[in-house]
Amino acid sequence: MTQRARNVPATFRGAPRVVGAIRLSRYHDATTSPEVQEEMITLAAHRVGGEIVGWARDIDVSALKTSPWEREQLVYWLERPDEWDVMIWQRMDRAVRSMADMANLGKYAKERGKRLIFASGPGGDMLELDFSSSMSELIMLILAFAAQLEGQTIVERNQGAAARLQALGRWAGGPVPYGFEPVRKVFTDGNEGWWLGEHEETADIRRAVIARCIRGGTYSAITDWLNVSGAVTPKNHRARLAGRKEDPESRWSVTTVRSMLLSAIVLGHLVTSEGRTVRDGDGNPVLQGDALVDVETYRELRSAQKELEVPALQVARRRDAHELLGVLECHHCLGNVHAAQRTDLEVPVELFRCNNPLHGKGIPKPTVNKAETLDWVSDEFLRKYGFLRRTQVVKTPGVDHRAEIAELEENLEELGSRLPGMRGAAANVVVSQMNGIAGRLEELQKIPMQRPGERVVELDTTWGEDWRAADWVARRQMLLDMHVKVTVHPPTGWRRPVGERLTMGVRRPDPEADALEEAAYQASL
Numbered sequence: 001m002t003q004r005a006r007n008v009p010a011t012f013r014g015a016p017r018v019v020g021a022i023r024l025s026r027y028h029d030a031t032t033s034p035e036v037q038e039e040m041i042t043l044a045a046h047r048v049g050g051e052i053v054g055w056a057r058d059i060d061v062s063a064l065k066t067s068p069w070e071r072e073q074l075v076y077w078l079e080r081p082d083e084w085d086v087m088i089w090q091r092m093d094r095a096v097r098s099m100a101d102m103a104n105l106g107k108y109a110k111e112r113g114k115r116l117i118f119a120s121g122p123g124g125d126m127l128e129l130d131f132s133s134s135m136s137e138l139i140m141l142i143l144a145f146a147a148q149l150e151g152q153t154i155v156e157r158n159q160g161a162a163a164r165l166q167a168l169g170r171w172a173g174g175p176v177p178y179g180f181e182p183v184r185k186v187f188t189d190g191n192e193g194w195w196l197g198e199h200e201e202t203a204d205i206r207r208a209v210i211a212r213c214i215r216g217g218t219y220s221a222i223t224d225w226l227n228v229s230g231a232v233t234p235k236n237h238r239a240r241l242a243g244r245k246e247d248p249e250s251r252w253s254v255t256t257v258r259s260m261l262l263s264a265i266v267l268g269h270l271v272t273s274e275g276r277t278v279r280d281g282d283g284n285p286v287l288q289g290d291a292l293v294d295v296e297t298y299r300e301l302r303s304a305q306k307e308l309e310v311p312a313l314q315v316a317r318r319r320d321a322h323e324l325l326g327v328l329e330c331h332h333c334l335g336n337v338h339a340a341q342r343t344d345l346e347v348p349v350e351l352f353r354c355n356n357p358l359h360g361k362g363i364p365k366p367t368v369n370k371a372e373t374l375d376w377v378s379d380e381f382l383r384k385y386g387f388l389r390r391t392q393v394v395k396t397p398g399v400d401h402r403a404e405i406a407e408l409e410e411n412l413e414e415l416g417s418r419l420p421g422m423r424g425a426a427a428n429v430v431v432s433q434m435n436g437i438a439g440r441l442e443e444l445q446k447i448p449m450q451r452p453g454e455r456v457v458e459l460d461t462t463w464g465e466d467w468r469a470a471d472w473v474a475r476r477q478m479l480l481d482m483h484v485k486v487t488v489h490p491p492t493g494w495r496r497p498v499g500e501r502l503t504m505g506v507r508r509p510d511p512e513a514d515a516l517e518e519a520a521y522q523a524s525l
Contacts, residue, residue: 196289
């Protein structure tokens with residue numbers, strides 16, 4: 001007789017409370033669709049005289065990759081054993097595909113006096129596990145071993161099928177990338193298969209994200225824009241394609257935006273989980289879908305990303321950042337003037353003060369009132385530059401195949417390490433791939449590298465118009481873009497006005513520094 005857990009009242013005499021558990025690895029698997037599972041679970045609940053009190057529907061969840069306690073809806077009921085008596089699945093493989101998971105699930109049920117039922121067991125009849133019998137526990141583990149073995153076979157079969165489809169230039173299935181939708185297509189060999197076609201709404205959003213990145217938008221700024229504009233998230237995009245209910249709490253994250261921008265899948269390439277483009281025997285990218293952008297746009301994107309990534313790795317976020325950081329400088333040491341506060345007064349006063357340790361001993365460090373300085377800078381900028389037509393530096397990407405060359409060299413090295421252990425047809429295939437990659441490598445090595453360029457374009461607005469419409473974050477960027485410097489001079493008289501101690505001018509970057517940078521770049525080619 002089944003052992004009853006402490007938290008299940010011994011006087012319980014009502015109909016067993018049943019939870020129906022549905023799991024599906026992929027929603028479009030028609031043979032085990034949620035509707036089929038629900039129907040069989042409902043019939044099994046009637047057979048045991050039970051009343052269904054809830055459902056655990058975990059869709060797009062693999063039993064090979066997740067335990068029962070890692071499934072969002074199932075764990076809800078596992079953590080509430082007082083609210084149910086019986087849990088029913090359609091088959092055992094809907095519950096687990098691991099002996100360890102089955103043992104843990106059996107232990108859980110035994111300790112709490114729960115019944116685990118499978119609507120379709122061996123031979124097609126209903127199977128209930130009785131945990132009061134050692135023989136039942138052995139049968140349970142044998143069945144779990146069979147489910148685990150079947151799962152491993154499915155994985156190997158799917159991997160083989162995916163490799164075959166990828167070699168033919170087909171989409172092999174899996175999570176649908178953002179900006180795409182699966183479509184049926186007749187290929188050049190006359191056969192029909194799956195292909196990633198452009199999904200108009202999300203493709204436009206993905207292209208807008210790329211355009212913002214090229215214009216200098218940061219990952220966090222792009223993420224904020226996506227969330228504020230209400231752009232459908234990748235999770236909800238896949239839910240729409242599958243006809244499922246969307247998650248109203250789904251939000252864009254910086255990690256999602258960054259990984260999406262780094263992926264070459266926008267060119268239609270098949271990419272690995274590490275983001276590397278998969279190549280065929282001739283060294284050419286393997287395609288699995290439409291290209292959302294052209295190669296030139298993708299190069300511009302990669303160039304913009306390098307500017308985003310390098311500062312994040314090399315420059316720590318400044319804790320003393322303020323509205324004029326990098327613009328306001330000391331007259332003596334030419335160091336940055338920092339934000340400070342005078343607290344010895346009844347009402348604290350915000351200041352700008354030189355705190356450079358290299359300023360020099362015995363030389364007064366200039367200090368100015370922050371609010372007065374910001375007002376003066378705004379007025380002086382509008383007076384000197386506000387009437388000028390605004391210009392913008394547009395960067396053009398260079399030609400640099402070093403990353404692709406390095407990737408091809410890695411591919412050659414990896415194939416070369418596999419070749420000694422191969423014989424016959426397998427070795428011939430690898431040799432063919434190596435020859436194709438070597439040919440592609442030779443072509444790329446002949447292409448001369450070109451440094452990225454810049455050109456100045458005139459915009460439709462003046463500096464003054466944009467300045468008045470901007471906050472101080474944007475204004476500071478304008479000052480930096482124009483190479484404007486504001487110098488703080490020492491006071492020479494009693495209560496000298498702030499405006500008499502400040503000067504504004506444009507100081508272009510040092511030509512000598514530019515020449516050294518150019519020489520260093522040429523040396524790296």
